[in-house]
Amino acid sequence: MNHISQVLWQFLIKWLTNFQLYPPEASKIAPQMDALYFFMVLVSLIGLTIVILLVVSFSILYSKKRHPVAVQIEGSTLLEATWTIIPLGLFLIMFVWGALIYFRVYTPPANAMNIYVVGKQWMWKAEHPGGQHEINALHIPVGRPVQLTLISQDVFHSFSIPAFRVKREAIPGRYTTVWFEATTPGTYHLFCTQYCGTNHSAMIGDIVVMTPEDFKRWLAESTSGMSLAQNGERLFASLSCNACHNGRADSRGPSLANVYGSKLTLTSGQTATADEAYLRESILNPSDHVTQGFAPIMPTYQGQISEDGVIALVEYIKNLDSNYRVDQTLNTTGLLPEGEGRAASAGTKPAGQTPAAKGTVKQ
Amino acid sequence: MSSTIVSLPDQSTARIPKTNFITKENGLLSWLLTSDHKRIAILYLISITFFFFIGGAMAGLIRLELLTPQSDLMATDTYNKVFTMHGVIMIFLFLVPSVPATLGNFLIPLMLGAKDLALPKVNLLSWYLYVVGGIMVLYTMVSGGVDTGWTFTTPLSTHYLNTNVISTGLAIFVAGFSSIFTGLNFIVTIHKMRAPGMTWFRMPLFVWAHYAASILMVLGTPVLAIAIVLVLLERTVGIGVFDPTKGGDPLLFQHLFWFYSHPAVYIMILPGMGVISEVISTFSRKRVFGYTAVAFSSVAIAVFGFFVWEHHMFIMGVSNYSMLVFSLLTMLVAVPSAIKIFNWTFTLYKGSITFETPMLYAFGFMGLFTIGGLTGVFLASSGTDIHLTETYFIVAHFHFVMVGGMLMAFLSGIHFWWPKITGRMYPEKISQLAALITFIGFNFTFFPQFILGTLGMPRRYAAYPPEFQILNVFSTAGATILGVGYLLPILYLTWSLKYGEIAGNNPWQATGLEWQIQSPPLTENFIEIPIMDHDAYDYEWLERQNQKEKEVTSVG
Amino acid sequence: MSDSTAIAQTPHGTHEHPPYQRHHFESMDQQVDATGFAMWLFLLTEIMFFGGLFTAYLIYRNWYFPAFVAGSHQLNIFWGSLNTLVLISSSFTMAMGVWCAEMRKQGALVLCLVLTFILGIGFLGIKTIEYKEKFEKHHVPGLHFSVKSFVDPASDPDIAQYHDKPLRLDMARHTELYFFLYFAMTGMHALHMIIGIGILGFMIFRARAGAYTTGHITFVENFGLYWHFVDIIWIFLFPLLYLISRHG
């Protein structure tokens, strides 16, 4: 008995000292989200109190003992209107307020630094533009908007950082984005919140928020020697993308320099903005959107490049502001024979080419 | 003045009527081949109780596992199977048929003054379909289980699991048709089988609620059926409608699934709301405040319930613009529920209230459903949904509405109509205690989960960071209390079958047609079809009726 | 029963009920009404069941239009049109069957039912021919599906008339989705036909014994509703799958 009460006691102490009602507010959006949350809590409490107060006081006032004969009342249009309109009004406020926050969370600012995140059963892999990879962790600087571009290699996952109040589904076959700006250095939980199979509950990690200086140091220490764009460049050459996208006047494919962010007109007549998702789709499903003025000859690379590879390519194309680099690689690798352009060929190329051409295709 | 309305016949002389639907025929076959809606209701009652306890045992395992942060009681995939079976059983084999297939089946013909449902054989077929579905689920359990979660998210369920998705899918498909036929039967009955004088606005609100729920069953369930068929085809022949690697869209599955499963949550609550209307009215001796508003709000919930399914997919990559539409419509569908709550509250006003067990459960319903519903609004507001979705906040939300709401309503109804079904009263004191235990245990179990969810604890986690342990311990402790609260009724209700007081026709002095006939009723319900000449919940009519009877007996 | 409500003068109290009136109905009117209404409700569930497939069809046709064009070129308009005619005729004979039952013409009823039966079988027969062709050309999704006809249309003489441009591999793969939807939709439809034909067989048997020419025709009428509904599904499947995507 004594033993049990001690355990209980400790338990209580532990509870009281660690008691929290909501997680730390470590991002810019968190206080805004919490404001709405507490508004809703408040409204709910008031609503609930009204209901409980009415029920309890009517129960006391009109219990059979005190009020033996019921008075029949048909209803009241005025009251009906009241309790239709007031909750409706409150709910509508919540709807508008909520939608504002929703759009804020899912509309990254233009100056955000972009980090790619690939989810797979059962880990998170983050890829920084500088080529730093991390598994089940994400290091970010404080005070800088960070955009995540998420994708899954297999099933739905969901990237959740409760302390930032953000969460976004990683979908197979499609990029999604979310952004945040961390405000307080520290380590926070990263969860996969979408049920994704056996080890769903182990698909967790740490979000490490650092001061800008620390972050710089971390970036320098964890570099793999090759940035994402450089990786992409190697792939670009080894997949012989540059056979068509060489930026020359007679090239078969459109020049990719500065294509990122531009508005393209498709043969279907629609226009499209070339964002990450568009670039990815162009590589994997080129037939879905053919740029005006070009023949639909680009082969699909579906099944030949891993998501990480696509990310590297996208990052490379994003940063391509002139065709100088493409030209450089072209000069070193030489034009590939007609019909080439398969990933498979990359591995079977004869030795003696520049190291830049020896990109590993599947990571 | 006494504080009870119970008016039982003199126990020394009272007898249970010799001929009634239970004693009419004997033998197992007479039950298995019956087409009497009352007997089928009892078959359902037994089978869903069975599955409730299996589902409850699963819940017990979940809570035990979550007592500690590590996954030490069972391996993670076992845990995943356990919560999947818990969800599947509780939803498809317990809550969806709970009130409609038992109380609804039993009462709708009685309340309308009909001899049976319109299609008695189809009704029996529904039960058999249910049983087949149930057996397939049991088969799934013994042959290794399934770990998709009750939502069957593609492509997880189609290409990444090698558990018994197919048998579970088929089970749900079959059980779905059981539900479709029940709903269809109710709609036809309500339209075509009403006794003379029973106009739409003289129907009890219980019937209105079932009418609304039936619409959802008939129109929603087939979409679930086709979604499941597509999943099964994808697993067997690999066709790719939901497979992103073949150009399919995995979100399409969720559209189809939630097109059913959102309306399904109203299938799960509306019949319960019907029960609450009856109970509140009876125990406050008053016509339900704003009868028409309550009736139409049921229909409004049913209609608007079809327009909001996407709120389960807000962060899953749906278009932002359609999110706006669905979020707005979700706000609209919440309003009719609020209307109901307030109308029930005002039914108490100037009533003459007593606090028997059904009423206690009804009070429990009102409090817990209000909390559950309002937290639903947190999730419907797209901004907060980002933070709260896929966490224990949702788990708490839906247990508040499903367990705190519907299960409370179910228990309320079971106690309320127990004397009608069996002819005997349940023991009042201990059942009041059970209601109290349930209420306390419930809050202990699920309230901490709101905080857990806000703190960010994801759902469907076999292991969790240690800082969440304390609240989880609370929750598990509460579940133990809750379990006791649910075991008690089983015990004393069984006891009462033999030892309960004889109830007589109308122990609650309620106004419904079902109370004006003997308990348990005759197989043909009414010797002669009644003519309805008064409104529902007309206590003055009942008074006059009792008066008349007294005169007759004193003269005779 | 002492405290029951006022008792209705049961209008049929003195009448013998017809043998086919079920005990719980007050009148034949009520029974016929109720079963007819139930049949309609059942058809609603069928609409929603097919609704899921139609939704999928619309989405993917919109996404992968070229694949749907190429896929629909593989369908044979002749067989499709013929089947439409067969099915419409069977609907007509069914409608006539209901009329014969109403008019209590036993021989004609049996004839109509038999004709409907034969036309139904005919429909399935033609469908089999079409399915077989798909099977031979490896156009059945999941079973060694081949995109050859789409990446290299010149190799497929059946579609020479359309002068299709070759699809690139990524788009060509999506024809599998088209064929899946083709098989799922026509297959579900065929399943309904098979069930219907089974019931028809039973009805022919009963009709010859005179079961539906006594004035009690609920069964024939409700089956008619089902049969026409299946016809309507085809009325939509035919243009969606065969016709609207012919021109790329």
Next chain:
Amino acid sequence: MSEHQEQHEHHEPDNRDVHDTDFHVVSPVTYIIVFSVLLVLTGVTVLASLFDLNAWNPIIALFIACVKATTVVLFFMHVKYSSRLTKLTVGAGLFTFLILIGMTMSDYFTRAWGRW
């Protein structure tokens, strides 16, 4: 029987839906006309599909299909002569069907707005 029937109706003028049973027996002439209309429309729709009319192809084909379906529903399925309830039921089915398709499409068609 019919006398009783009337009495019956008097008892409860407002509580049941109009009976379906006093059905209008549709004459074979109507059926034959409907049948020929269906045949002709099938011909038209096949014919129309042979010409390349761009966006009009699906519109025409679906319009014809709708007309055909409506005729079948109205005449073969007797809805034209049925009670309001039956008409309402058909309407409800159609409505929910359109909700399923329409609201799902509202997601698919607006996804692009934010992306490309």
